[in-house]
Amino acid sequence: MKRKLVLWGRDEQDARLLIGLELLEKENKVNIHTIPEKVATEDFYNEMMKKWRDGETIDFPEGSKMMERPLSVTESILPDELRADRTDIINRAKTEWHFVVLSSKMHEMYASELEELKERIDNLQKYDKGIWDEMKQFWGKVQEQVNEQNLFREHGNTLRSKTNELFTHLKDMKSDLEKEFKSQSKVVFADFSTMLDNVEEKINKNLGLKPIFEELKDIQKKFKGANFTRDDGNKIWKRMDTYFKTVKEKRFGDAGKDQSRSGNEVDRIKRRYDGLMSAINKMQSSIGRDKSEMVFQERKISTTDGQLESEIRQAKVQMIKQRVVSKDEKLQDMLRTKVSLEKKMEQEQKKMDARAEKQKVNAAKNQIKEKISKDIEAAAASRKEQEGKLKKAADDVKASKTKDTPKGIDKVAGAEKTIPPVAIVNEAKDEEKETIVPPIVEKTTAKTEAVKEEVEKVSKPVALSDDENAISSEEE
Numbered sequence: 001m002k003r004k005l006v007l008w009g010r011d012e013q014d015a016r017l018l019i020g021l022e023l024l025e026k027e028n029k030v031n032i033h034t035i036p037e038k039v040a041t042e043d044f045y046n047e048m049m050k051k052w053r054d055g056e057t058i059d060f061p062e063g064s065k066m067m068e069r070p071l072s073v074t075e076s077i078l079p080d081e082l083r084a085d086r087t088d089i090i091n092r093a094k095t096e097w098h099f100v101v102l103s104s105k106m107h108e109m110y111a112s113e114l115e116e117l118k119e120r121i122d123n124l125q126k127y128d129k130g131i132w133d134e135m136k137q138f139w140g141k142v143q144e145q146v147n148e149q150n151l152f153r154e155h156g157n158t159l160r161s162k163t164n165e166l167f168t169h170l171k172d173m174k175s176d177l178e179k180e181f182k183s184q185s186k187v188v189f190a191d192f193s194t195m196l197d198n199v200e201e202k203i204n205k206n207l208g209l210k211p212i213f214e215e216l217k218d219i220q221k222k223f224k225g226a227n228f229t230r231d232d233g234n235k236i237w238k239r240m241d242t243y244f245k246t247v248k249e250k251r252f253g254d255a256g257k258d259q260s261r262s263g264n265e266v267d268r269i270k271r272r273y274d275g276l277m278s279a280i281n282k283m284q285s286s287i288g289r290d291k292s293e294m295v296f297q298e299r300k301i302s303t304t305d306g307q308l309e310s311e312i313r314q315a316k317v318q319m320i321k322q323r324v325v326s327k328d329e330k331l332q333d334m335l336r337t338k339v340s341l342e343k344k345m346e347q348e349q350k351k352m353d354a355r356a357e358k359q360k361v362n363a364a365k366n367q368i369k370e371k372i373s374k375d376i377e378a379a380a381a382s383r384k385e386q387e388g389k390l391k392k393a394a395d396d397v398k399a400s401k402t403k404d405t406p407k408g409i410d411k412v413a414g415a416e417k418t419i420p421p422v423a424i425v426n427e428a429k430d431e432e433k434e435t436i437v438p439p440i441v442e443k444t445t446a447k448t449e450a451v452k453e454e455v456e457k458v459s460k461p462v463a464l465s466d467d468e469n470a471i472s473s474e475e476e
Contacts, residue, residue, distance in 0.1 A: 003100065004053045005093055006045070012081040019084060020048060021077060023097045025104040028071050030097070032078065035064045073098055100152075107155040109312050109319075110142055114162055121166055127173040130285075135170065139163050141319075182229055189232040195219050196239045203243065209251045216244055266348045273341045276334060283331045287324055294320045 005021040011034070018040040020033035035044070039061040052058045060066075069079060077094050084090050117138065121131060142163070146156040196219065202212050220240060228236065294317055301313040 002053065003097075004055075005089065006048045006053060007084050007086055007089060009078075009082055009084040018045060018048070019078075019082065020052065021093065023071070023100060025097075025101050026108075028101050030069050030071050030077055032067045032069060032082070033060065033064060034066075034082070035061065039063050071097055071101060103151055103155065105312055105315065106145065107151060107159070109316050110138075110145075110151075110159055111162075112312070113138060113316070114159060114166075118162070118166055121169060124173065127170065127177040130282075132170050132174070133286075135163065135166060181227065184227065185229040185232045188226050188228060189236065192219065192223065192226070192236045193239075196236070196243065199243055203246060203250075209247050213244075213247050213251070216240060216247065266345060266352060269341055269345050269348060273338070273345065276338055276341065280331065280334045280338065283327060283334065287327050287331065290320050290324050290327070294324070 003023040003025065005019075007019055007021075008016065009019045010016055016037040018035040018037065020035070022031040022033070024031060044061060047058055067079070069077065071077070071094075073094075077090055077097075078084060117131070117135060124131065142151070142156065142159050145151045146153075151159075199212060199215060199219070202215075223233075223236060223240065226233075297313045297317045297320065301310050301317070
């Protein structure tokens with residue numbers, strides 16, 4: 001956008017003259033050059049069009065006049081005694097140049113902010129991530145204005161060049177800090193590795209699990225306050241997590257695995273909560289810095305002498321206010337997320353406690369079932385033993401009965417006779433007579449002879465029942 005215009009016009013006497021308009025954007029003013037037609041030769045006109053408009057210095061002929069006029073949105077660029085042949089160019093220049101002035105003020109404002117950042121960076125003893133974030137935020141604002149064409153290309157290029165220099169300086173400081181940090185991380189990594197090696201050795205020796213678990217918790221607390229590189233931190237964390245799971249599995253079995261999963265969920269939410277709290281603290285600190293900067297700028301406004309500087313400061317205060325409003329909205333979102341995470345942690349903790357209680361109940365039930373099962377097995381074994389004893393006793397009784405009641409053998413007239421084991425009843429028509437056979441005695445020779453004698457005394461045959469065998473006398 002051109003800051004100089006050359007066009008023909010007339011004065012109040014209607015005399016033709018050449019008019020040159022020059023914008024002084026920093027002063028918010030316009031220089032008006034008028035050259036009478038009689039001295040405005042073609043060569044001079046071409047010189048103004050090709051050199052003067054491009055910023056070169058030229059000599060104005062005698063009779064030329066120059067006046068200074070403030071740039072106003074409501075009033076015309078030209079005074080009342082002058083009028084241009086092309087009023088449309090004058091009107092367009094008025095609006096465009098007002099935009100140029102505002103854009104220049106914005107550039108000056110950003111340049112001032114960048115200068116303050118440069119001063120702070122030059123005073124740094126070591127890399128500061130907060131300054132780095134402020135630089136990123138600053139360049140984001142500038143880039144947005146450039147994209148929206150609120151800043152001219154040359155202004156944007158100037159700011160970009162200075163910003164890149166500061167970023168390069170911060171990167172060098174960050175590189176030195178990272179080298180030192182990596183070196184320190186290796187030392188801390190070695191210390192934690194030694195502690196975890198001791199824990200692993202205790203686990204392998206099957207030492208007390210509860211003390212090992214408490215030792216792991218202490219190591220975990222130290223881990224949260226230690227400074228690691230991401231790679232070193234991940235390695236230590238994975239080892240701790242593995243040992244935690246191993247100890248829980250050894251202590252609780254499958255229940256330990258469930259607790260581990262529940263604990264991991266709580267830990268995951270806790271890590272997210274801790275990260276959110278860190279972000280909240282940073283955001284609050286950033287808002288505090290902006291408010292301090294706003295107070296500083298307002299104090300500067302009250303003590304500044306220049307109107308332009310005062311306007312720039314006021315514009316800067318407004319920008320900082322908008323930045324504070326935007327950050328405060330983000331902060332409120334973070335605080336709402338914080339409340340949500342606190343509720344989630346509370347719910348997960350309750351779930352984990354409920355699972356632990358349920359696991360205790362299940363463990364007690366399993367113990368009772370196991371005891372009942374063992375009692376049943378013991379009772380079954382006792383019954384089996386008693387059944388064996390009873391069977392043996394029954395076998396002994398049966399064997400004893402078989403031994404005490406043998407079959408008797410009687411030989412009458414050369415024939416073998418079986419002596420019935422029960423009394424034989426002789427049924428008569430008129431009266432019932434009962435003849436009792438002598439009891440069976442042991443199978444010995446003397447007793448057998450006695451039986452024979454008793455049988456021989458029986459003179460009459462004996463009637464037998466249908467179900468028993470008949471015994472014949474010797475005569476038969």
